[in-house]
Amino acid sequence: MTTSTTTEALLHKGSGLQVVVGLGQSGLSVAHYLVKQGYQVAVTDAQAAPALAAKLTEAVTTRQFGAIDAELLQQAARIIISPGIALSTPAVAAARQAHIPVVSDIQLFCDACRVPIVAITGSNAKSTVTTLVGQMAADAGVNVGVGGNIGVPALTLLENSEMALAVLELSSFQLETVSNLGAQVAIVLNMSPDHLDRHGDMLGYHQAKHRIFQGAKSVVINREDALTRPLVADNLPRISTGIHAPDKDQYGLIVDSDGQIYLARGTQKLLSADKLLIKGRHNLLNAQAALALGELAGLPLASMLTTLQQFTGLEHRCEYVASVAGIDYFNDSKGTNIGSTIAAIEGLGAVYAPKDGKLLLVLGGQGKGQAFGELTPFINQYVSQVLFIGEDAPLIEQHLRAAKISHDVTLHQCQTLENAFATILQVTSSSLSQVQAVLLSPACASFDQYSGYAARGEHFSQLVHQLASESAETATP
CATH class of the missing domain: 3.90.190.20 (Mur ligase, C-terminal domain)
Incomplete structure (x- = not known):
């Protein structure tokens, strides 16, 4: 293991030391953010020479590479863990057992964010829906930040002082260390087995995903997937999506006598499916999810429908x-x-x-x-x-x-x-x-x-x- 020189004072239990575990893009953004906030910051990574180490600010003098440093973690006032590192990692598990808080960059973001958050997770289509909602907001003239598990680390979005809306793609790895996200609107798009090697079973995976609903002010529900339904108060504003004709004020699909499929809100036909550049039934559900999220975030329907007709989808996604x-x-x-x-x-x-x-x-x-x-x-x-x-x-x-x-x-x-x-x-x-x-x-x-x-x-x-x-x-x- 390579280790830089540290002092007893820096590693003292009461020093407020923030230890970043994992030096990927999110870990790097955390280190920079915490330094700017005036914290003492240390970084540890299992790789002997993390590719992003050269981009660390000189203020981070404690850099423990080559293994996750268990001793360093025990000295932390708080640990910020990168999503790629499991909570079951021995050094991390020992720190949690010692009651040292372990959070993600998303927790830091939601604690600092002062604008509404559209929070999106699911086993599939997270990136498509996140990108689409972000584009809908931008096209409607909203200064929007799009990030999280997609491209830009969430904390980087805070550098935009004019941001009026944040649209976040969130993975189960990010959510398992988040409490009370407090999103303006939250959705679990769908649930199917994934990352069971990390979460143990579907229950553990489900529990991680559903942390997205903690403190949410409104929710969107997929009627086709019971596992997406949150346990939230009945009076919380909610909109549902599905492949069948929708009830009043909900989203769904209407098929006319000629077999033509339409995106619909209640009995109102919004858009013919053949007007979409993205194809397939799954993309009709994605389109509905974006419209419902946008509605609950306050975006105008007409503008969203225009964006939807121009959206070409993402690389490597059908x-x-x-x-x-x-x-x-x-x-x-x-x-x-x-x-x-x-x-x-x-x-x-x-x-x-x-x-x-x-x-x-x-x-x-x-x-x-x-x-x-x-x-x-x-x-x-x-x-x-x-x-x-x-x-x-x-x-x-x-x-x-x-x-x-x-x-x-x-x-x-x-x-x-x-x-x-x-x-x-x-x-x-x-x-x-x-x-x-x-x-x-x-x-x-x-x-x-x-x-x-x-x-x-x-x-x-x-x-x-x-x-x-x-x-x-x-x-x-």
Whole structure:
């Protein structure tokens, strides 16, 4: 372990020492924020040479790298933990047992924030809805800060003295150390198994997510998912969303006699689904969530609907890449859990099913202890080919077979994306192929083969464009 020189006085129990655990982007923002507030700050990280160490202010003289320093934590008046570090980490667990407060950067933010907060969590679509609400606010002329688990650390938003609204994406890791967030409006978009290796079971995961509702002034509820419903006072303002026709003042979908789907508020048709650039039923739910959150945050409906029609979605989230030889390719690399992949299969599958088309699904990576058999009914309905890649590929196939995958679905072990594309070419060149769309939605983390989901998605897109180029050359006489 590398250690800088410290003094007895600095580490004295009553000194008010703030110890930052983990030097990622959020940890760096915490250190800078606390120094500006006049605190004595120390940082510890398990990496021997954290990449961001050079960006630390010189005021942080205590830097314990190479391991999480248990002795340093015992000297803290307060510990600010980065979301990537589990509370079960021995040094952290020992500090908590010694009754030393352990909080996240989000707790520091909500304690200091003096503007309304729109708080968004869920197993899937957090980034899409957070980005969309932020854009709705900006387009309505509101000076808005967007951050948290998406891009900008929450504390960095406080540097904008003109900020009038904060829109935060919050992960379960961030929420497990937050108390009384006090959001203007809060939502759990959906709940499906994820991060069970960290939270232990669905109960622990559910409890972490639902901390977002503590002190909330209003809530948005997904009618399709009972696990999103908060235990809050009955008189708290609330709006619900869903895939069916809504009750008065709620959001939902109305289908007219011609089969056209409309976003609706009560009996009022707001927008035809074909006017949206983002496709699939899951995105209709995302659009409703954004509208409901915006309404409870005071944004004008007309402006929000204009933004919604212009929103193209996010990279690596059911992102249309290209059409090659009549087959559409979608990059959903950010689909790192089962719930997200189910949403993508259902959302896109429903688009191609009326044309008698099927999906080719690319699955795999690091499985995070999930039960992949839950995918089986959705695969049986919408998918004709499943290609497995990554570390847990054999295990995922076992789960699907044990869950009675249909004999009409062909399974391929491919190991890598390069191999998968060779199989895609072979499968789709058959005159018997029903495949009309290829969907990368791995339901897994990517760190076995990539630096992150973005790198995996970029590799997929690169291979699609390479395939398109080869196809064009072949077609040229």
